Amino acid sequence: MTTAFLHRRVTLIDVAINWTVSFFGNLAGSLFFMAIITGYGGVFQETEGYAHAAITIAVQKVQHPQWHQIFLRAVGANWLVSFAVFISISSREISSKIIAIWWPTATFVALALDHVVANMFFIPLGIWCGAPITVGYYIWKSMIPSVLGNMIGGGVFVGAMYWYLYLTGTGGVSVGFNLGSLDTAMEAGGPLWRKKKGEREGQVTEGLAPNDDEDDKLVGQDSLPHSGAQLTSGIGKELGDISPYAKTHAERMKGGSSTEDEKV
Numbered sequence: 001m002t003t004a005f006l007h008r009r010v011t012l013i014d015v016a017i018n019w020t021v022s023f024f025g026n027l028a029g030s031l032f033f034m035a036i037i038t039g040y041g042g043v044f045q046e047t048e049g050y051a052h053a054a055i056t057i058a059v060q061k062v063q064h065p066q067w068h069q070i071f072l073r074a075v076g077a078n079w080l081v082s083f084a085v086f087i088s089i090s091s092r093e094i095s096s097k098i099i100a101i102w103w104p105t106a107t108f109v110a111l112a113l114d115h116v117v118a119n120m121f122f123i124p125l126g127i128w129c130g131a132p133i134t135v136g137y138y139i140w141k142s143m144i145p146s147v148l149g150n151m152i153g154g155g156v157f158v159g160a161m162y163w164y165l166y167l168t169g170t171g172g173v174s175v176g177f178n179l180g181s182l183d184t185a186m187e188a189g190g191p192l193w194r195k196k197k198g199e200r201e202g203q204v205t206e207g208l209a210p211n212d213d214e215d216d217k218l219v220g221q222d223s224l225p226h227s228g229a230q231l232t233s234g235i236g237k238e239l240g241d242i243s244p245y246a247k248t249h250a251e252r253m254k255g256g257s258s259t260e261d262e263k264v
Helices: 002-006 012-039 048-062 067-090 094-110 116-129 135-166 185-189 234-239
Strands: 193-197 204-207
Touching: 002 012, 002 135, 012 116, 048 116, 048 135, 067 094, 067 135, 116 135
Parallel strands: none
Antiparallel strands: 193 204
């Protein structure tokens, strides 16, 4: 979202809405899993050591470090997590994506850095098991510095940094996927657009951009694309120039003066 905002693809309100919904959605999911599945499910009741470990983790994350230390750890945590997302997107094969995600995430966990979403499970779990921490103290001492640090770590050191390195000074960036042999499940899983072209005997399915003709249809309705076709995945279509998000906020606010297939 930081990169999209800096590149004028979304507004500050869009960023705020996205972060707010993401924050409370993660909080609700973490508390549900902690209380219903782990707590009422009695996962830690059978082994006393599990409950003791949960209390120890909560105390070590909230009570022992100072406020600024949690903040700095949170910067490093989301720096690594966001970097994992960035290099996984940069990878093509499924195996490469898995390996790319694993190293930064494993480093963040091994260093015991503070990510607000991860702490939404660990610290409430420790409170549930009897850790001497109040909800208000957890919010002030852990959640607030973690949120602020995560925003800087991911937004500044990854989002803004790579925007500055790769997107500053550029105009509209056309994002598409020339898939070729369809190496990954994600690339092949989106709606692939094509157009029938009767150049040979029978019908040959040729992958084309979705705005090339009005009679475009989804692949899979009556035939399969040949591997040499130039295809555009659903993600490529959404992020390409035909998407409203390929224009700046000011251009989208002009209303009907711009055509849908106009480039930035």
